[in-house]
């Protein structure tokens with residue numbers, strides 16, 4: 203029994219060494235930094251803020267860079283792309299405390315309804331989150347009451363992050379086209 207265990211143990215060590223030894227020490231890969239993440243615990247953080255999409259006025263925050271393609275459904279604006287640097291505030295009002303900015307772009311990606319491909323980095327500026335960012339990539343069907351978009355990663359305190367964001371339009375002014383969207387972001391990170 204003891205011999206069997208010893209052999210098993212020995213074989214395991216040989217296997218582990220041969221897998222990692224190949225590239226270690228060449229400068230290409232070093233697996234030791236991973237231990238820091240394996241030892242520390244993951245946590246879930248819930249962030250809530252308001253995203254302001256300002257299309258008109260003196261200082262629009264989202265700008266059309268590619269127009270929609272006229273021969274497709276005009277209502278769904280298929281092909282339209284805007285680049286954005288939208289303020290993220292703690293309260294519903296644009297004048298409330300700024301907690302970060304959403305940098306990215308959205309593209310109208312459906313021929314039959316207003317459905318956007320959202321690609322954004324939430325660059326946060328508050329406290330220990332200042333300088334860290336959460337990366338979102340997902341589908342945003344504008345007429346849906348609640349829209350869900352995946353958190354695909356992040357930087358800084360959000361390294362290795364994953365999660366999801368729920369978006370809900372809170373105000374929309376058809377005249378100025380300005381909208382305010384509430385974001386609830388649930389992120390698992392270290």
Ligand SMILES: *[C@@H]1O[C@H](CO)[C@@H](O)[C@H](O)[C@H]1NC(C)=O
Nearest residue numbers: 275276277278313314315316
């Ligand atoms: C065009 O888009 C609108 C909504 O954006 C939709 O109601 C309508 O059915 C679409 N038309 C076609 C032909 O897909």
Ligand SMILES: *[C@@H]1O[C@H](CO)[C@@H](O)[C@H](O)[C@H]1NC(C)=O
Nearest residue numbers: 300326327328329331332333
């Ligand atoms: C966030 O960090 C930047 C750069 O380090 C600094 O200039 C800024 O004042 C910080 N913002 C807040 C709200 O702490």
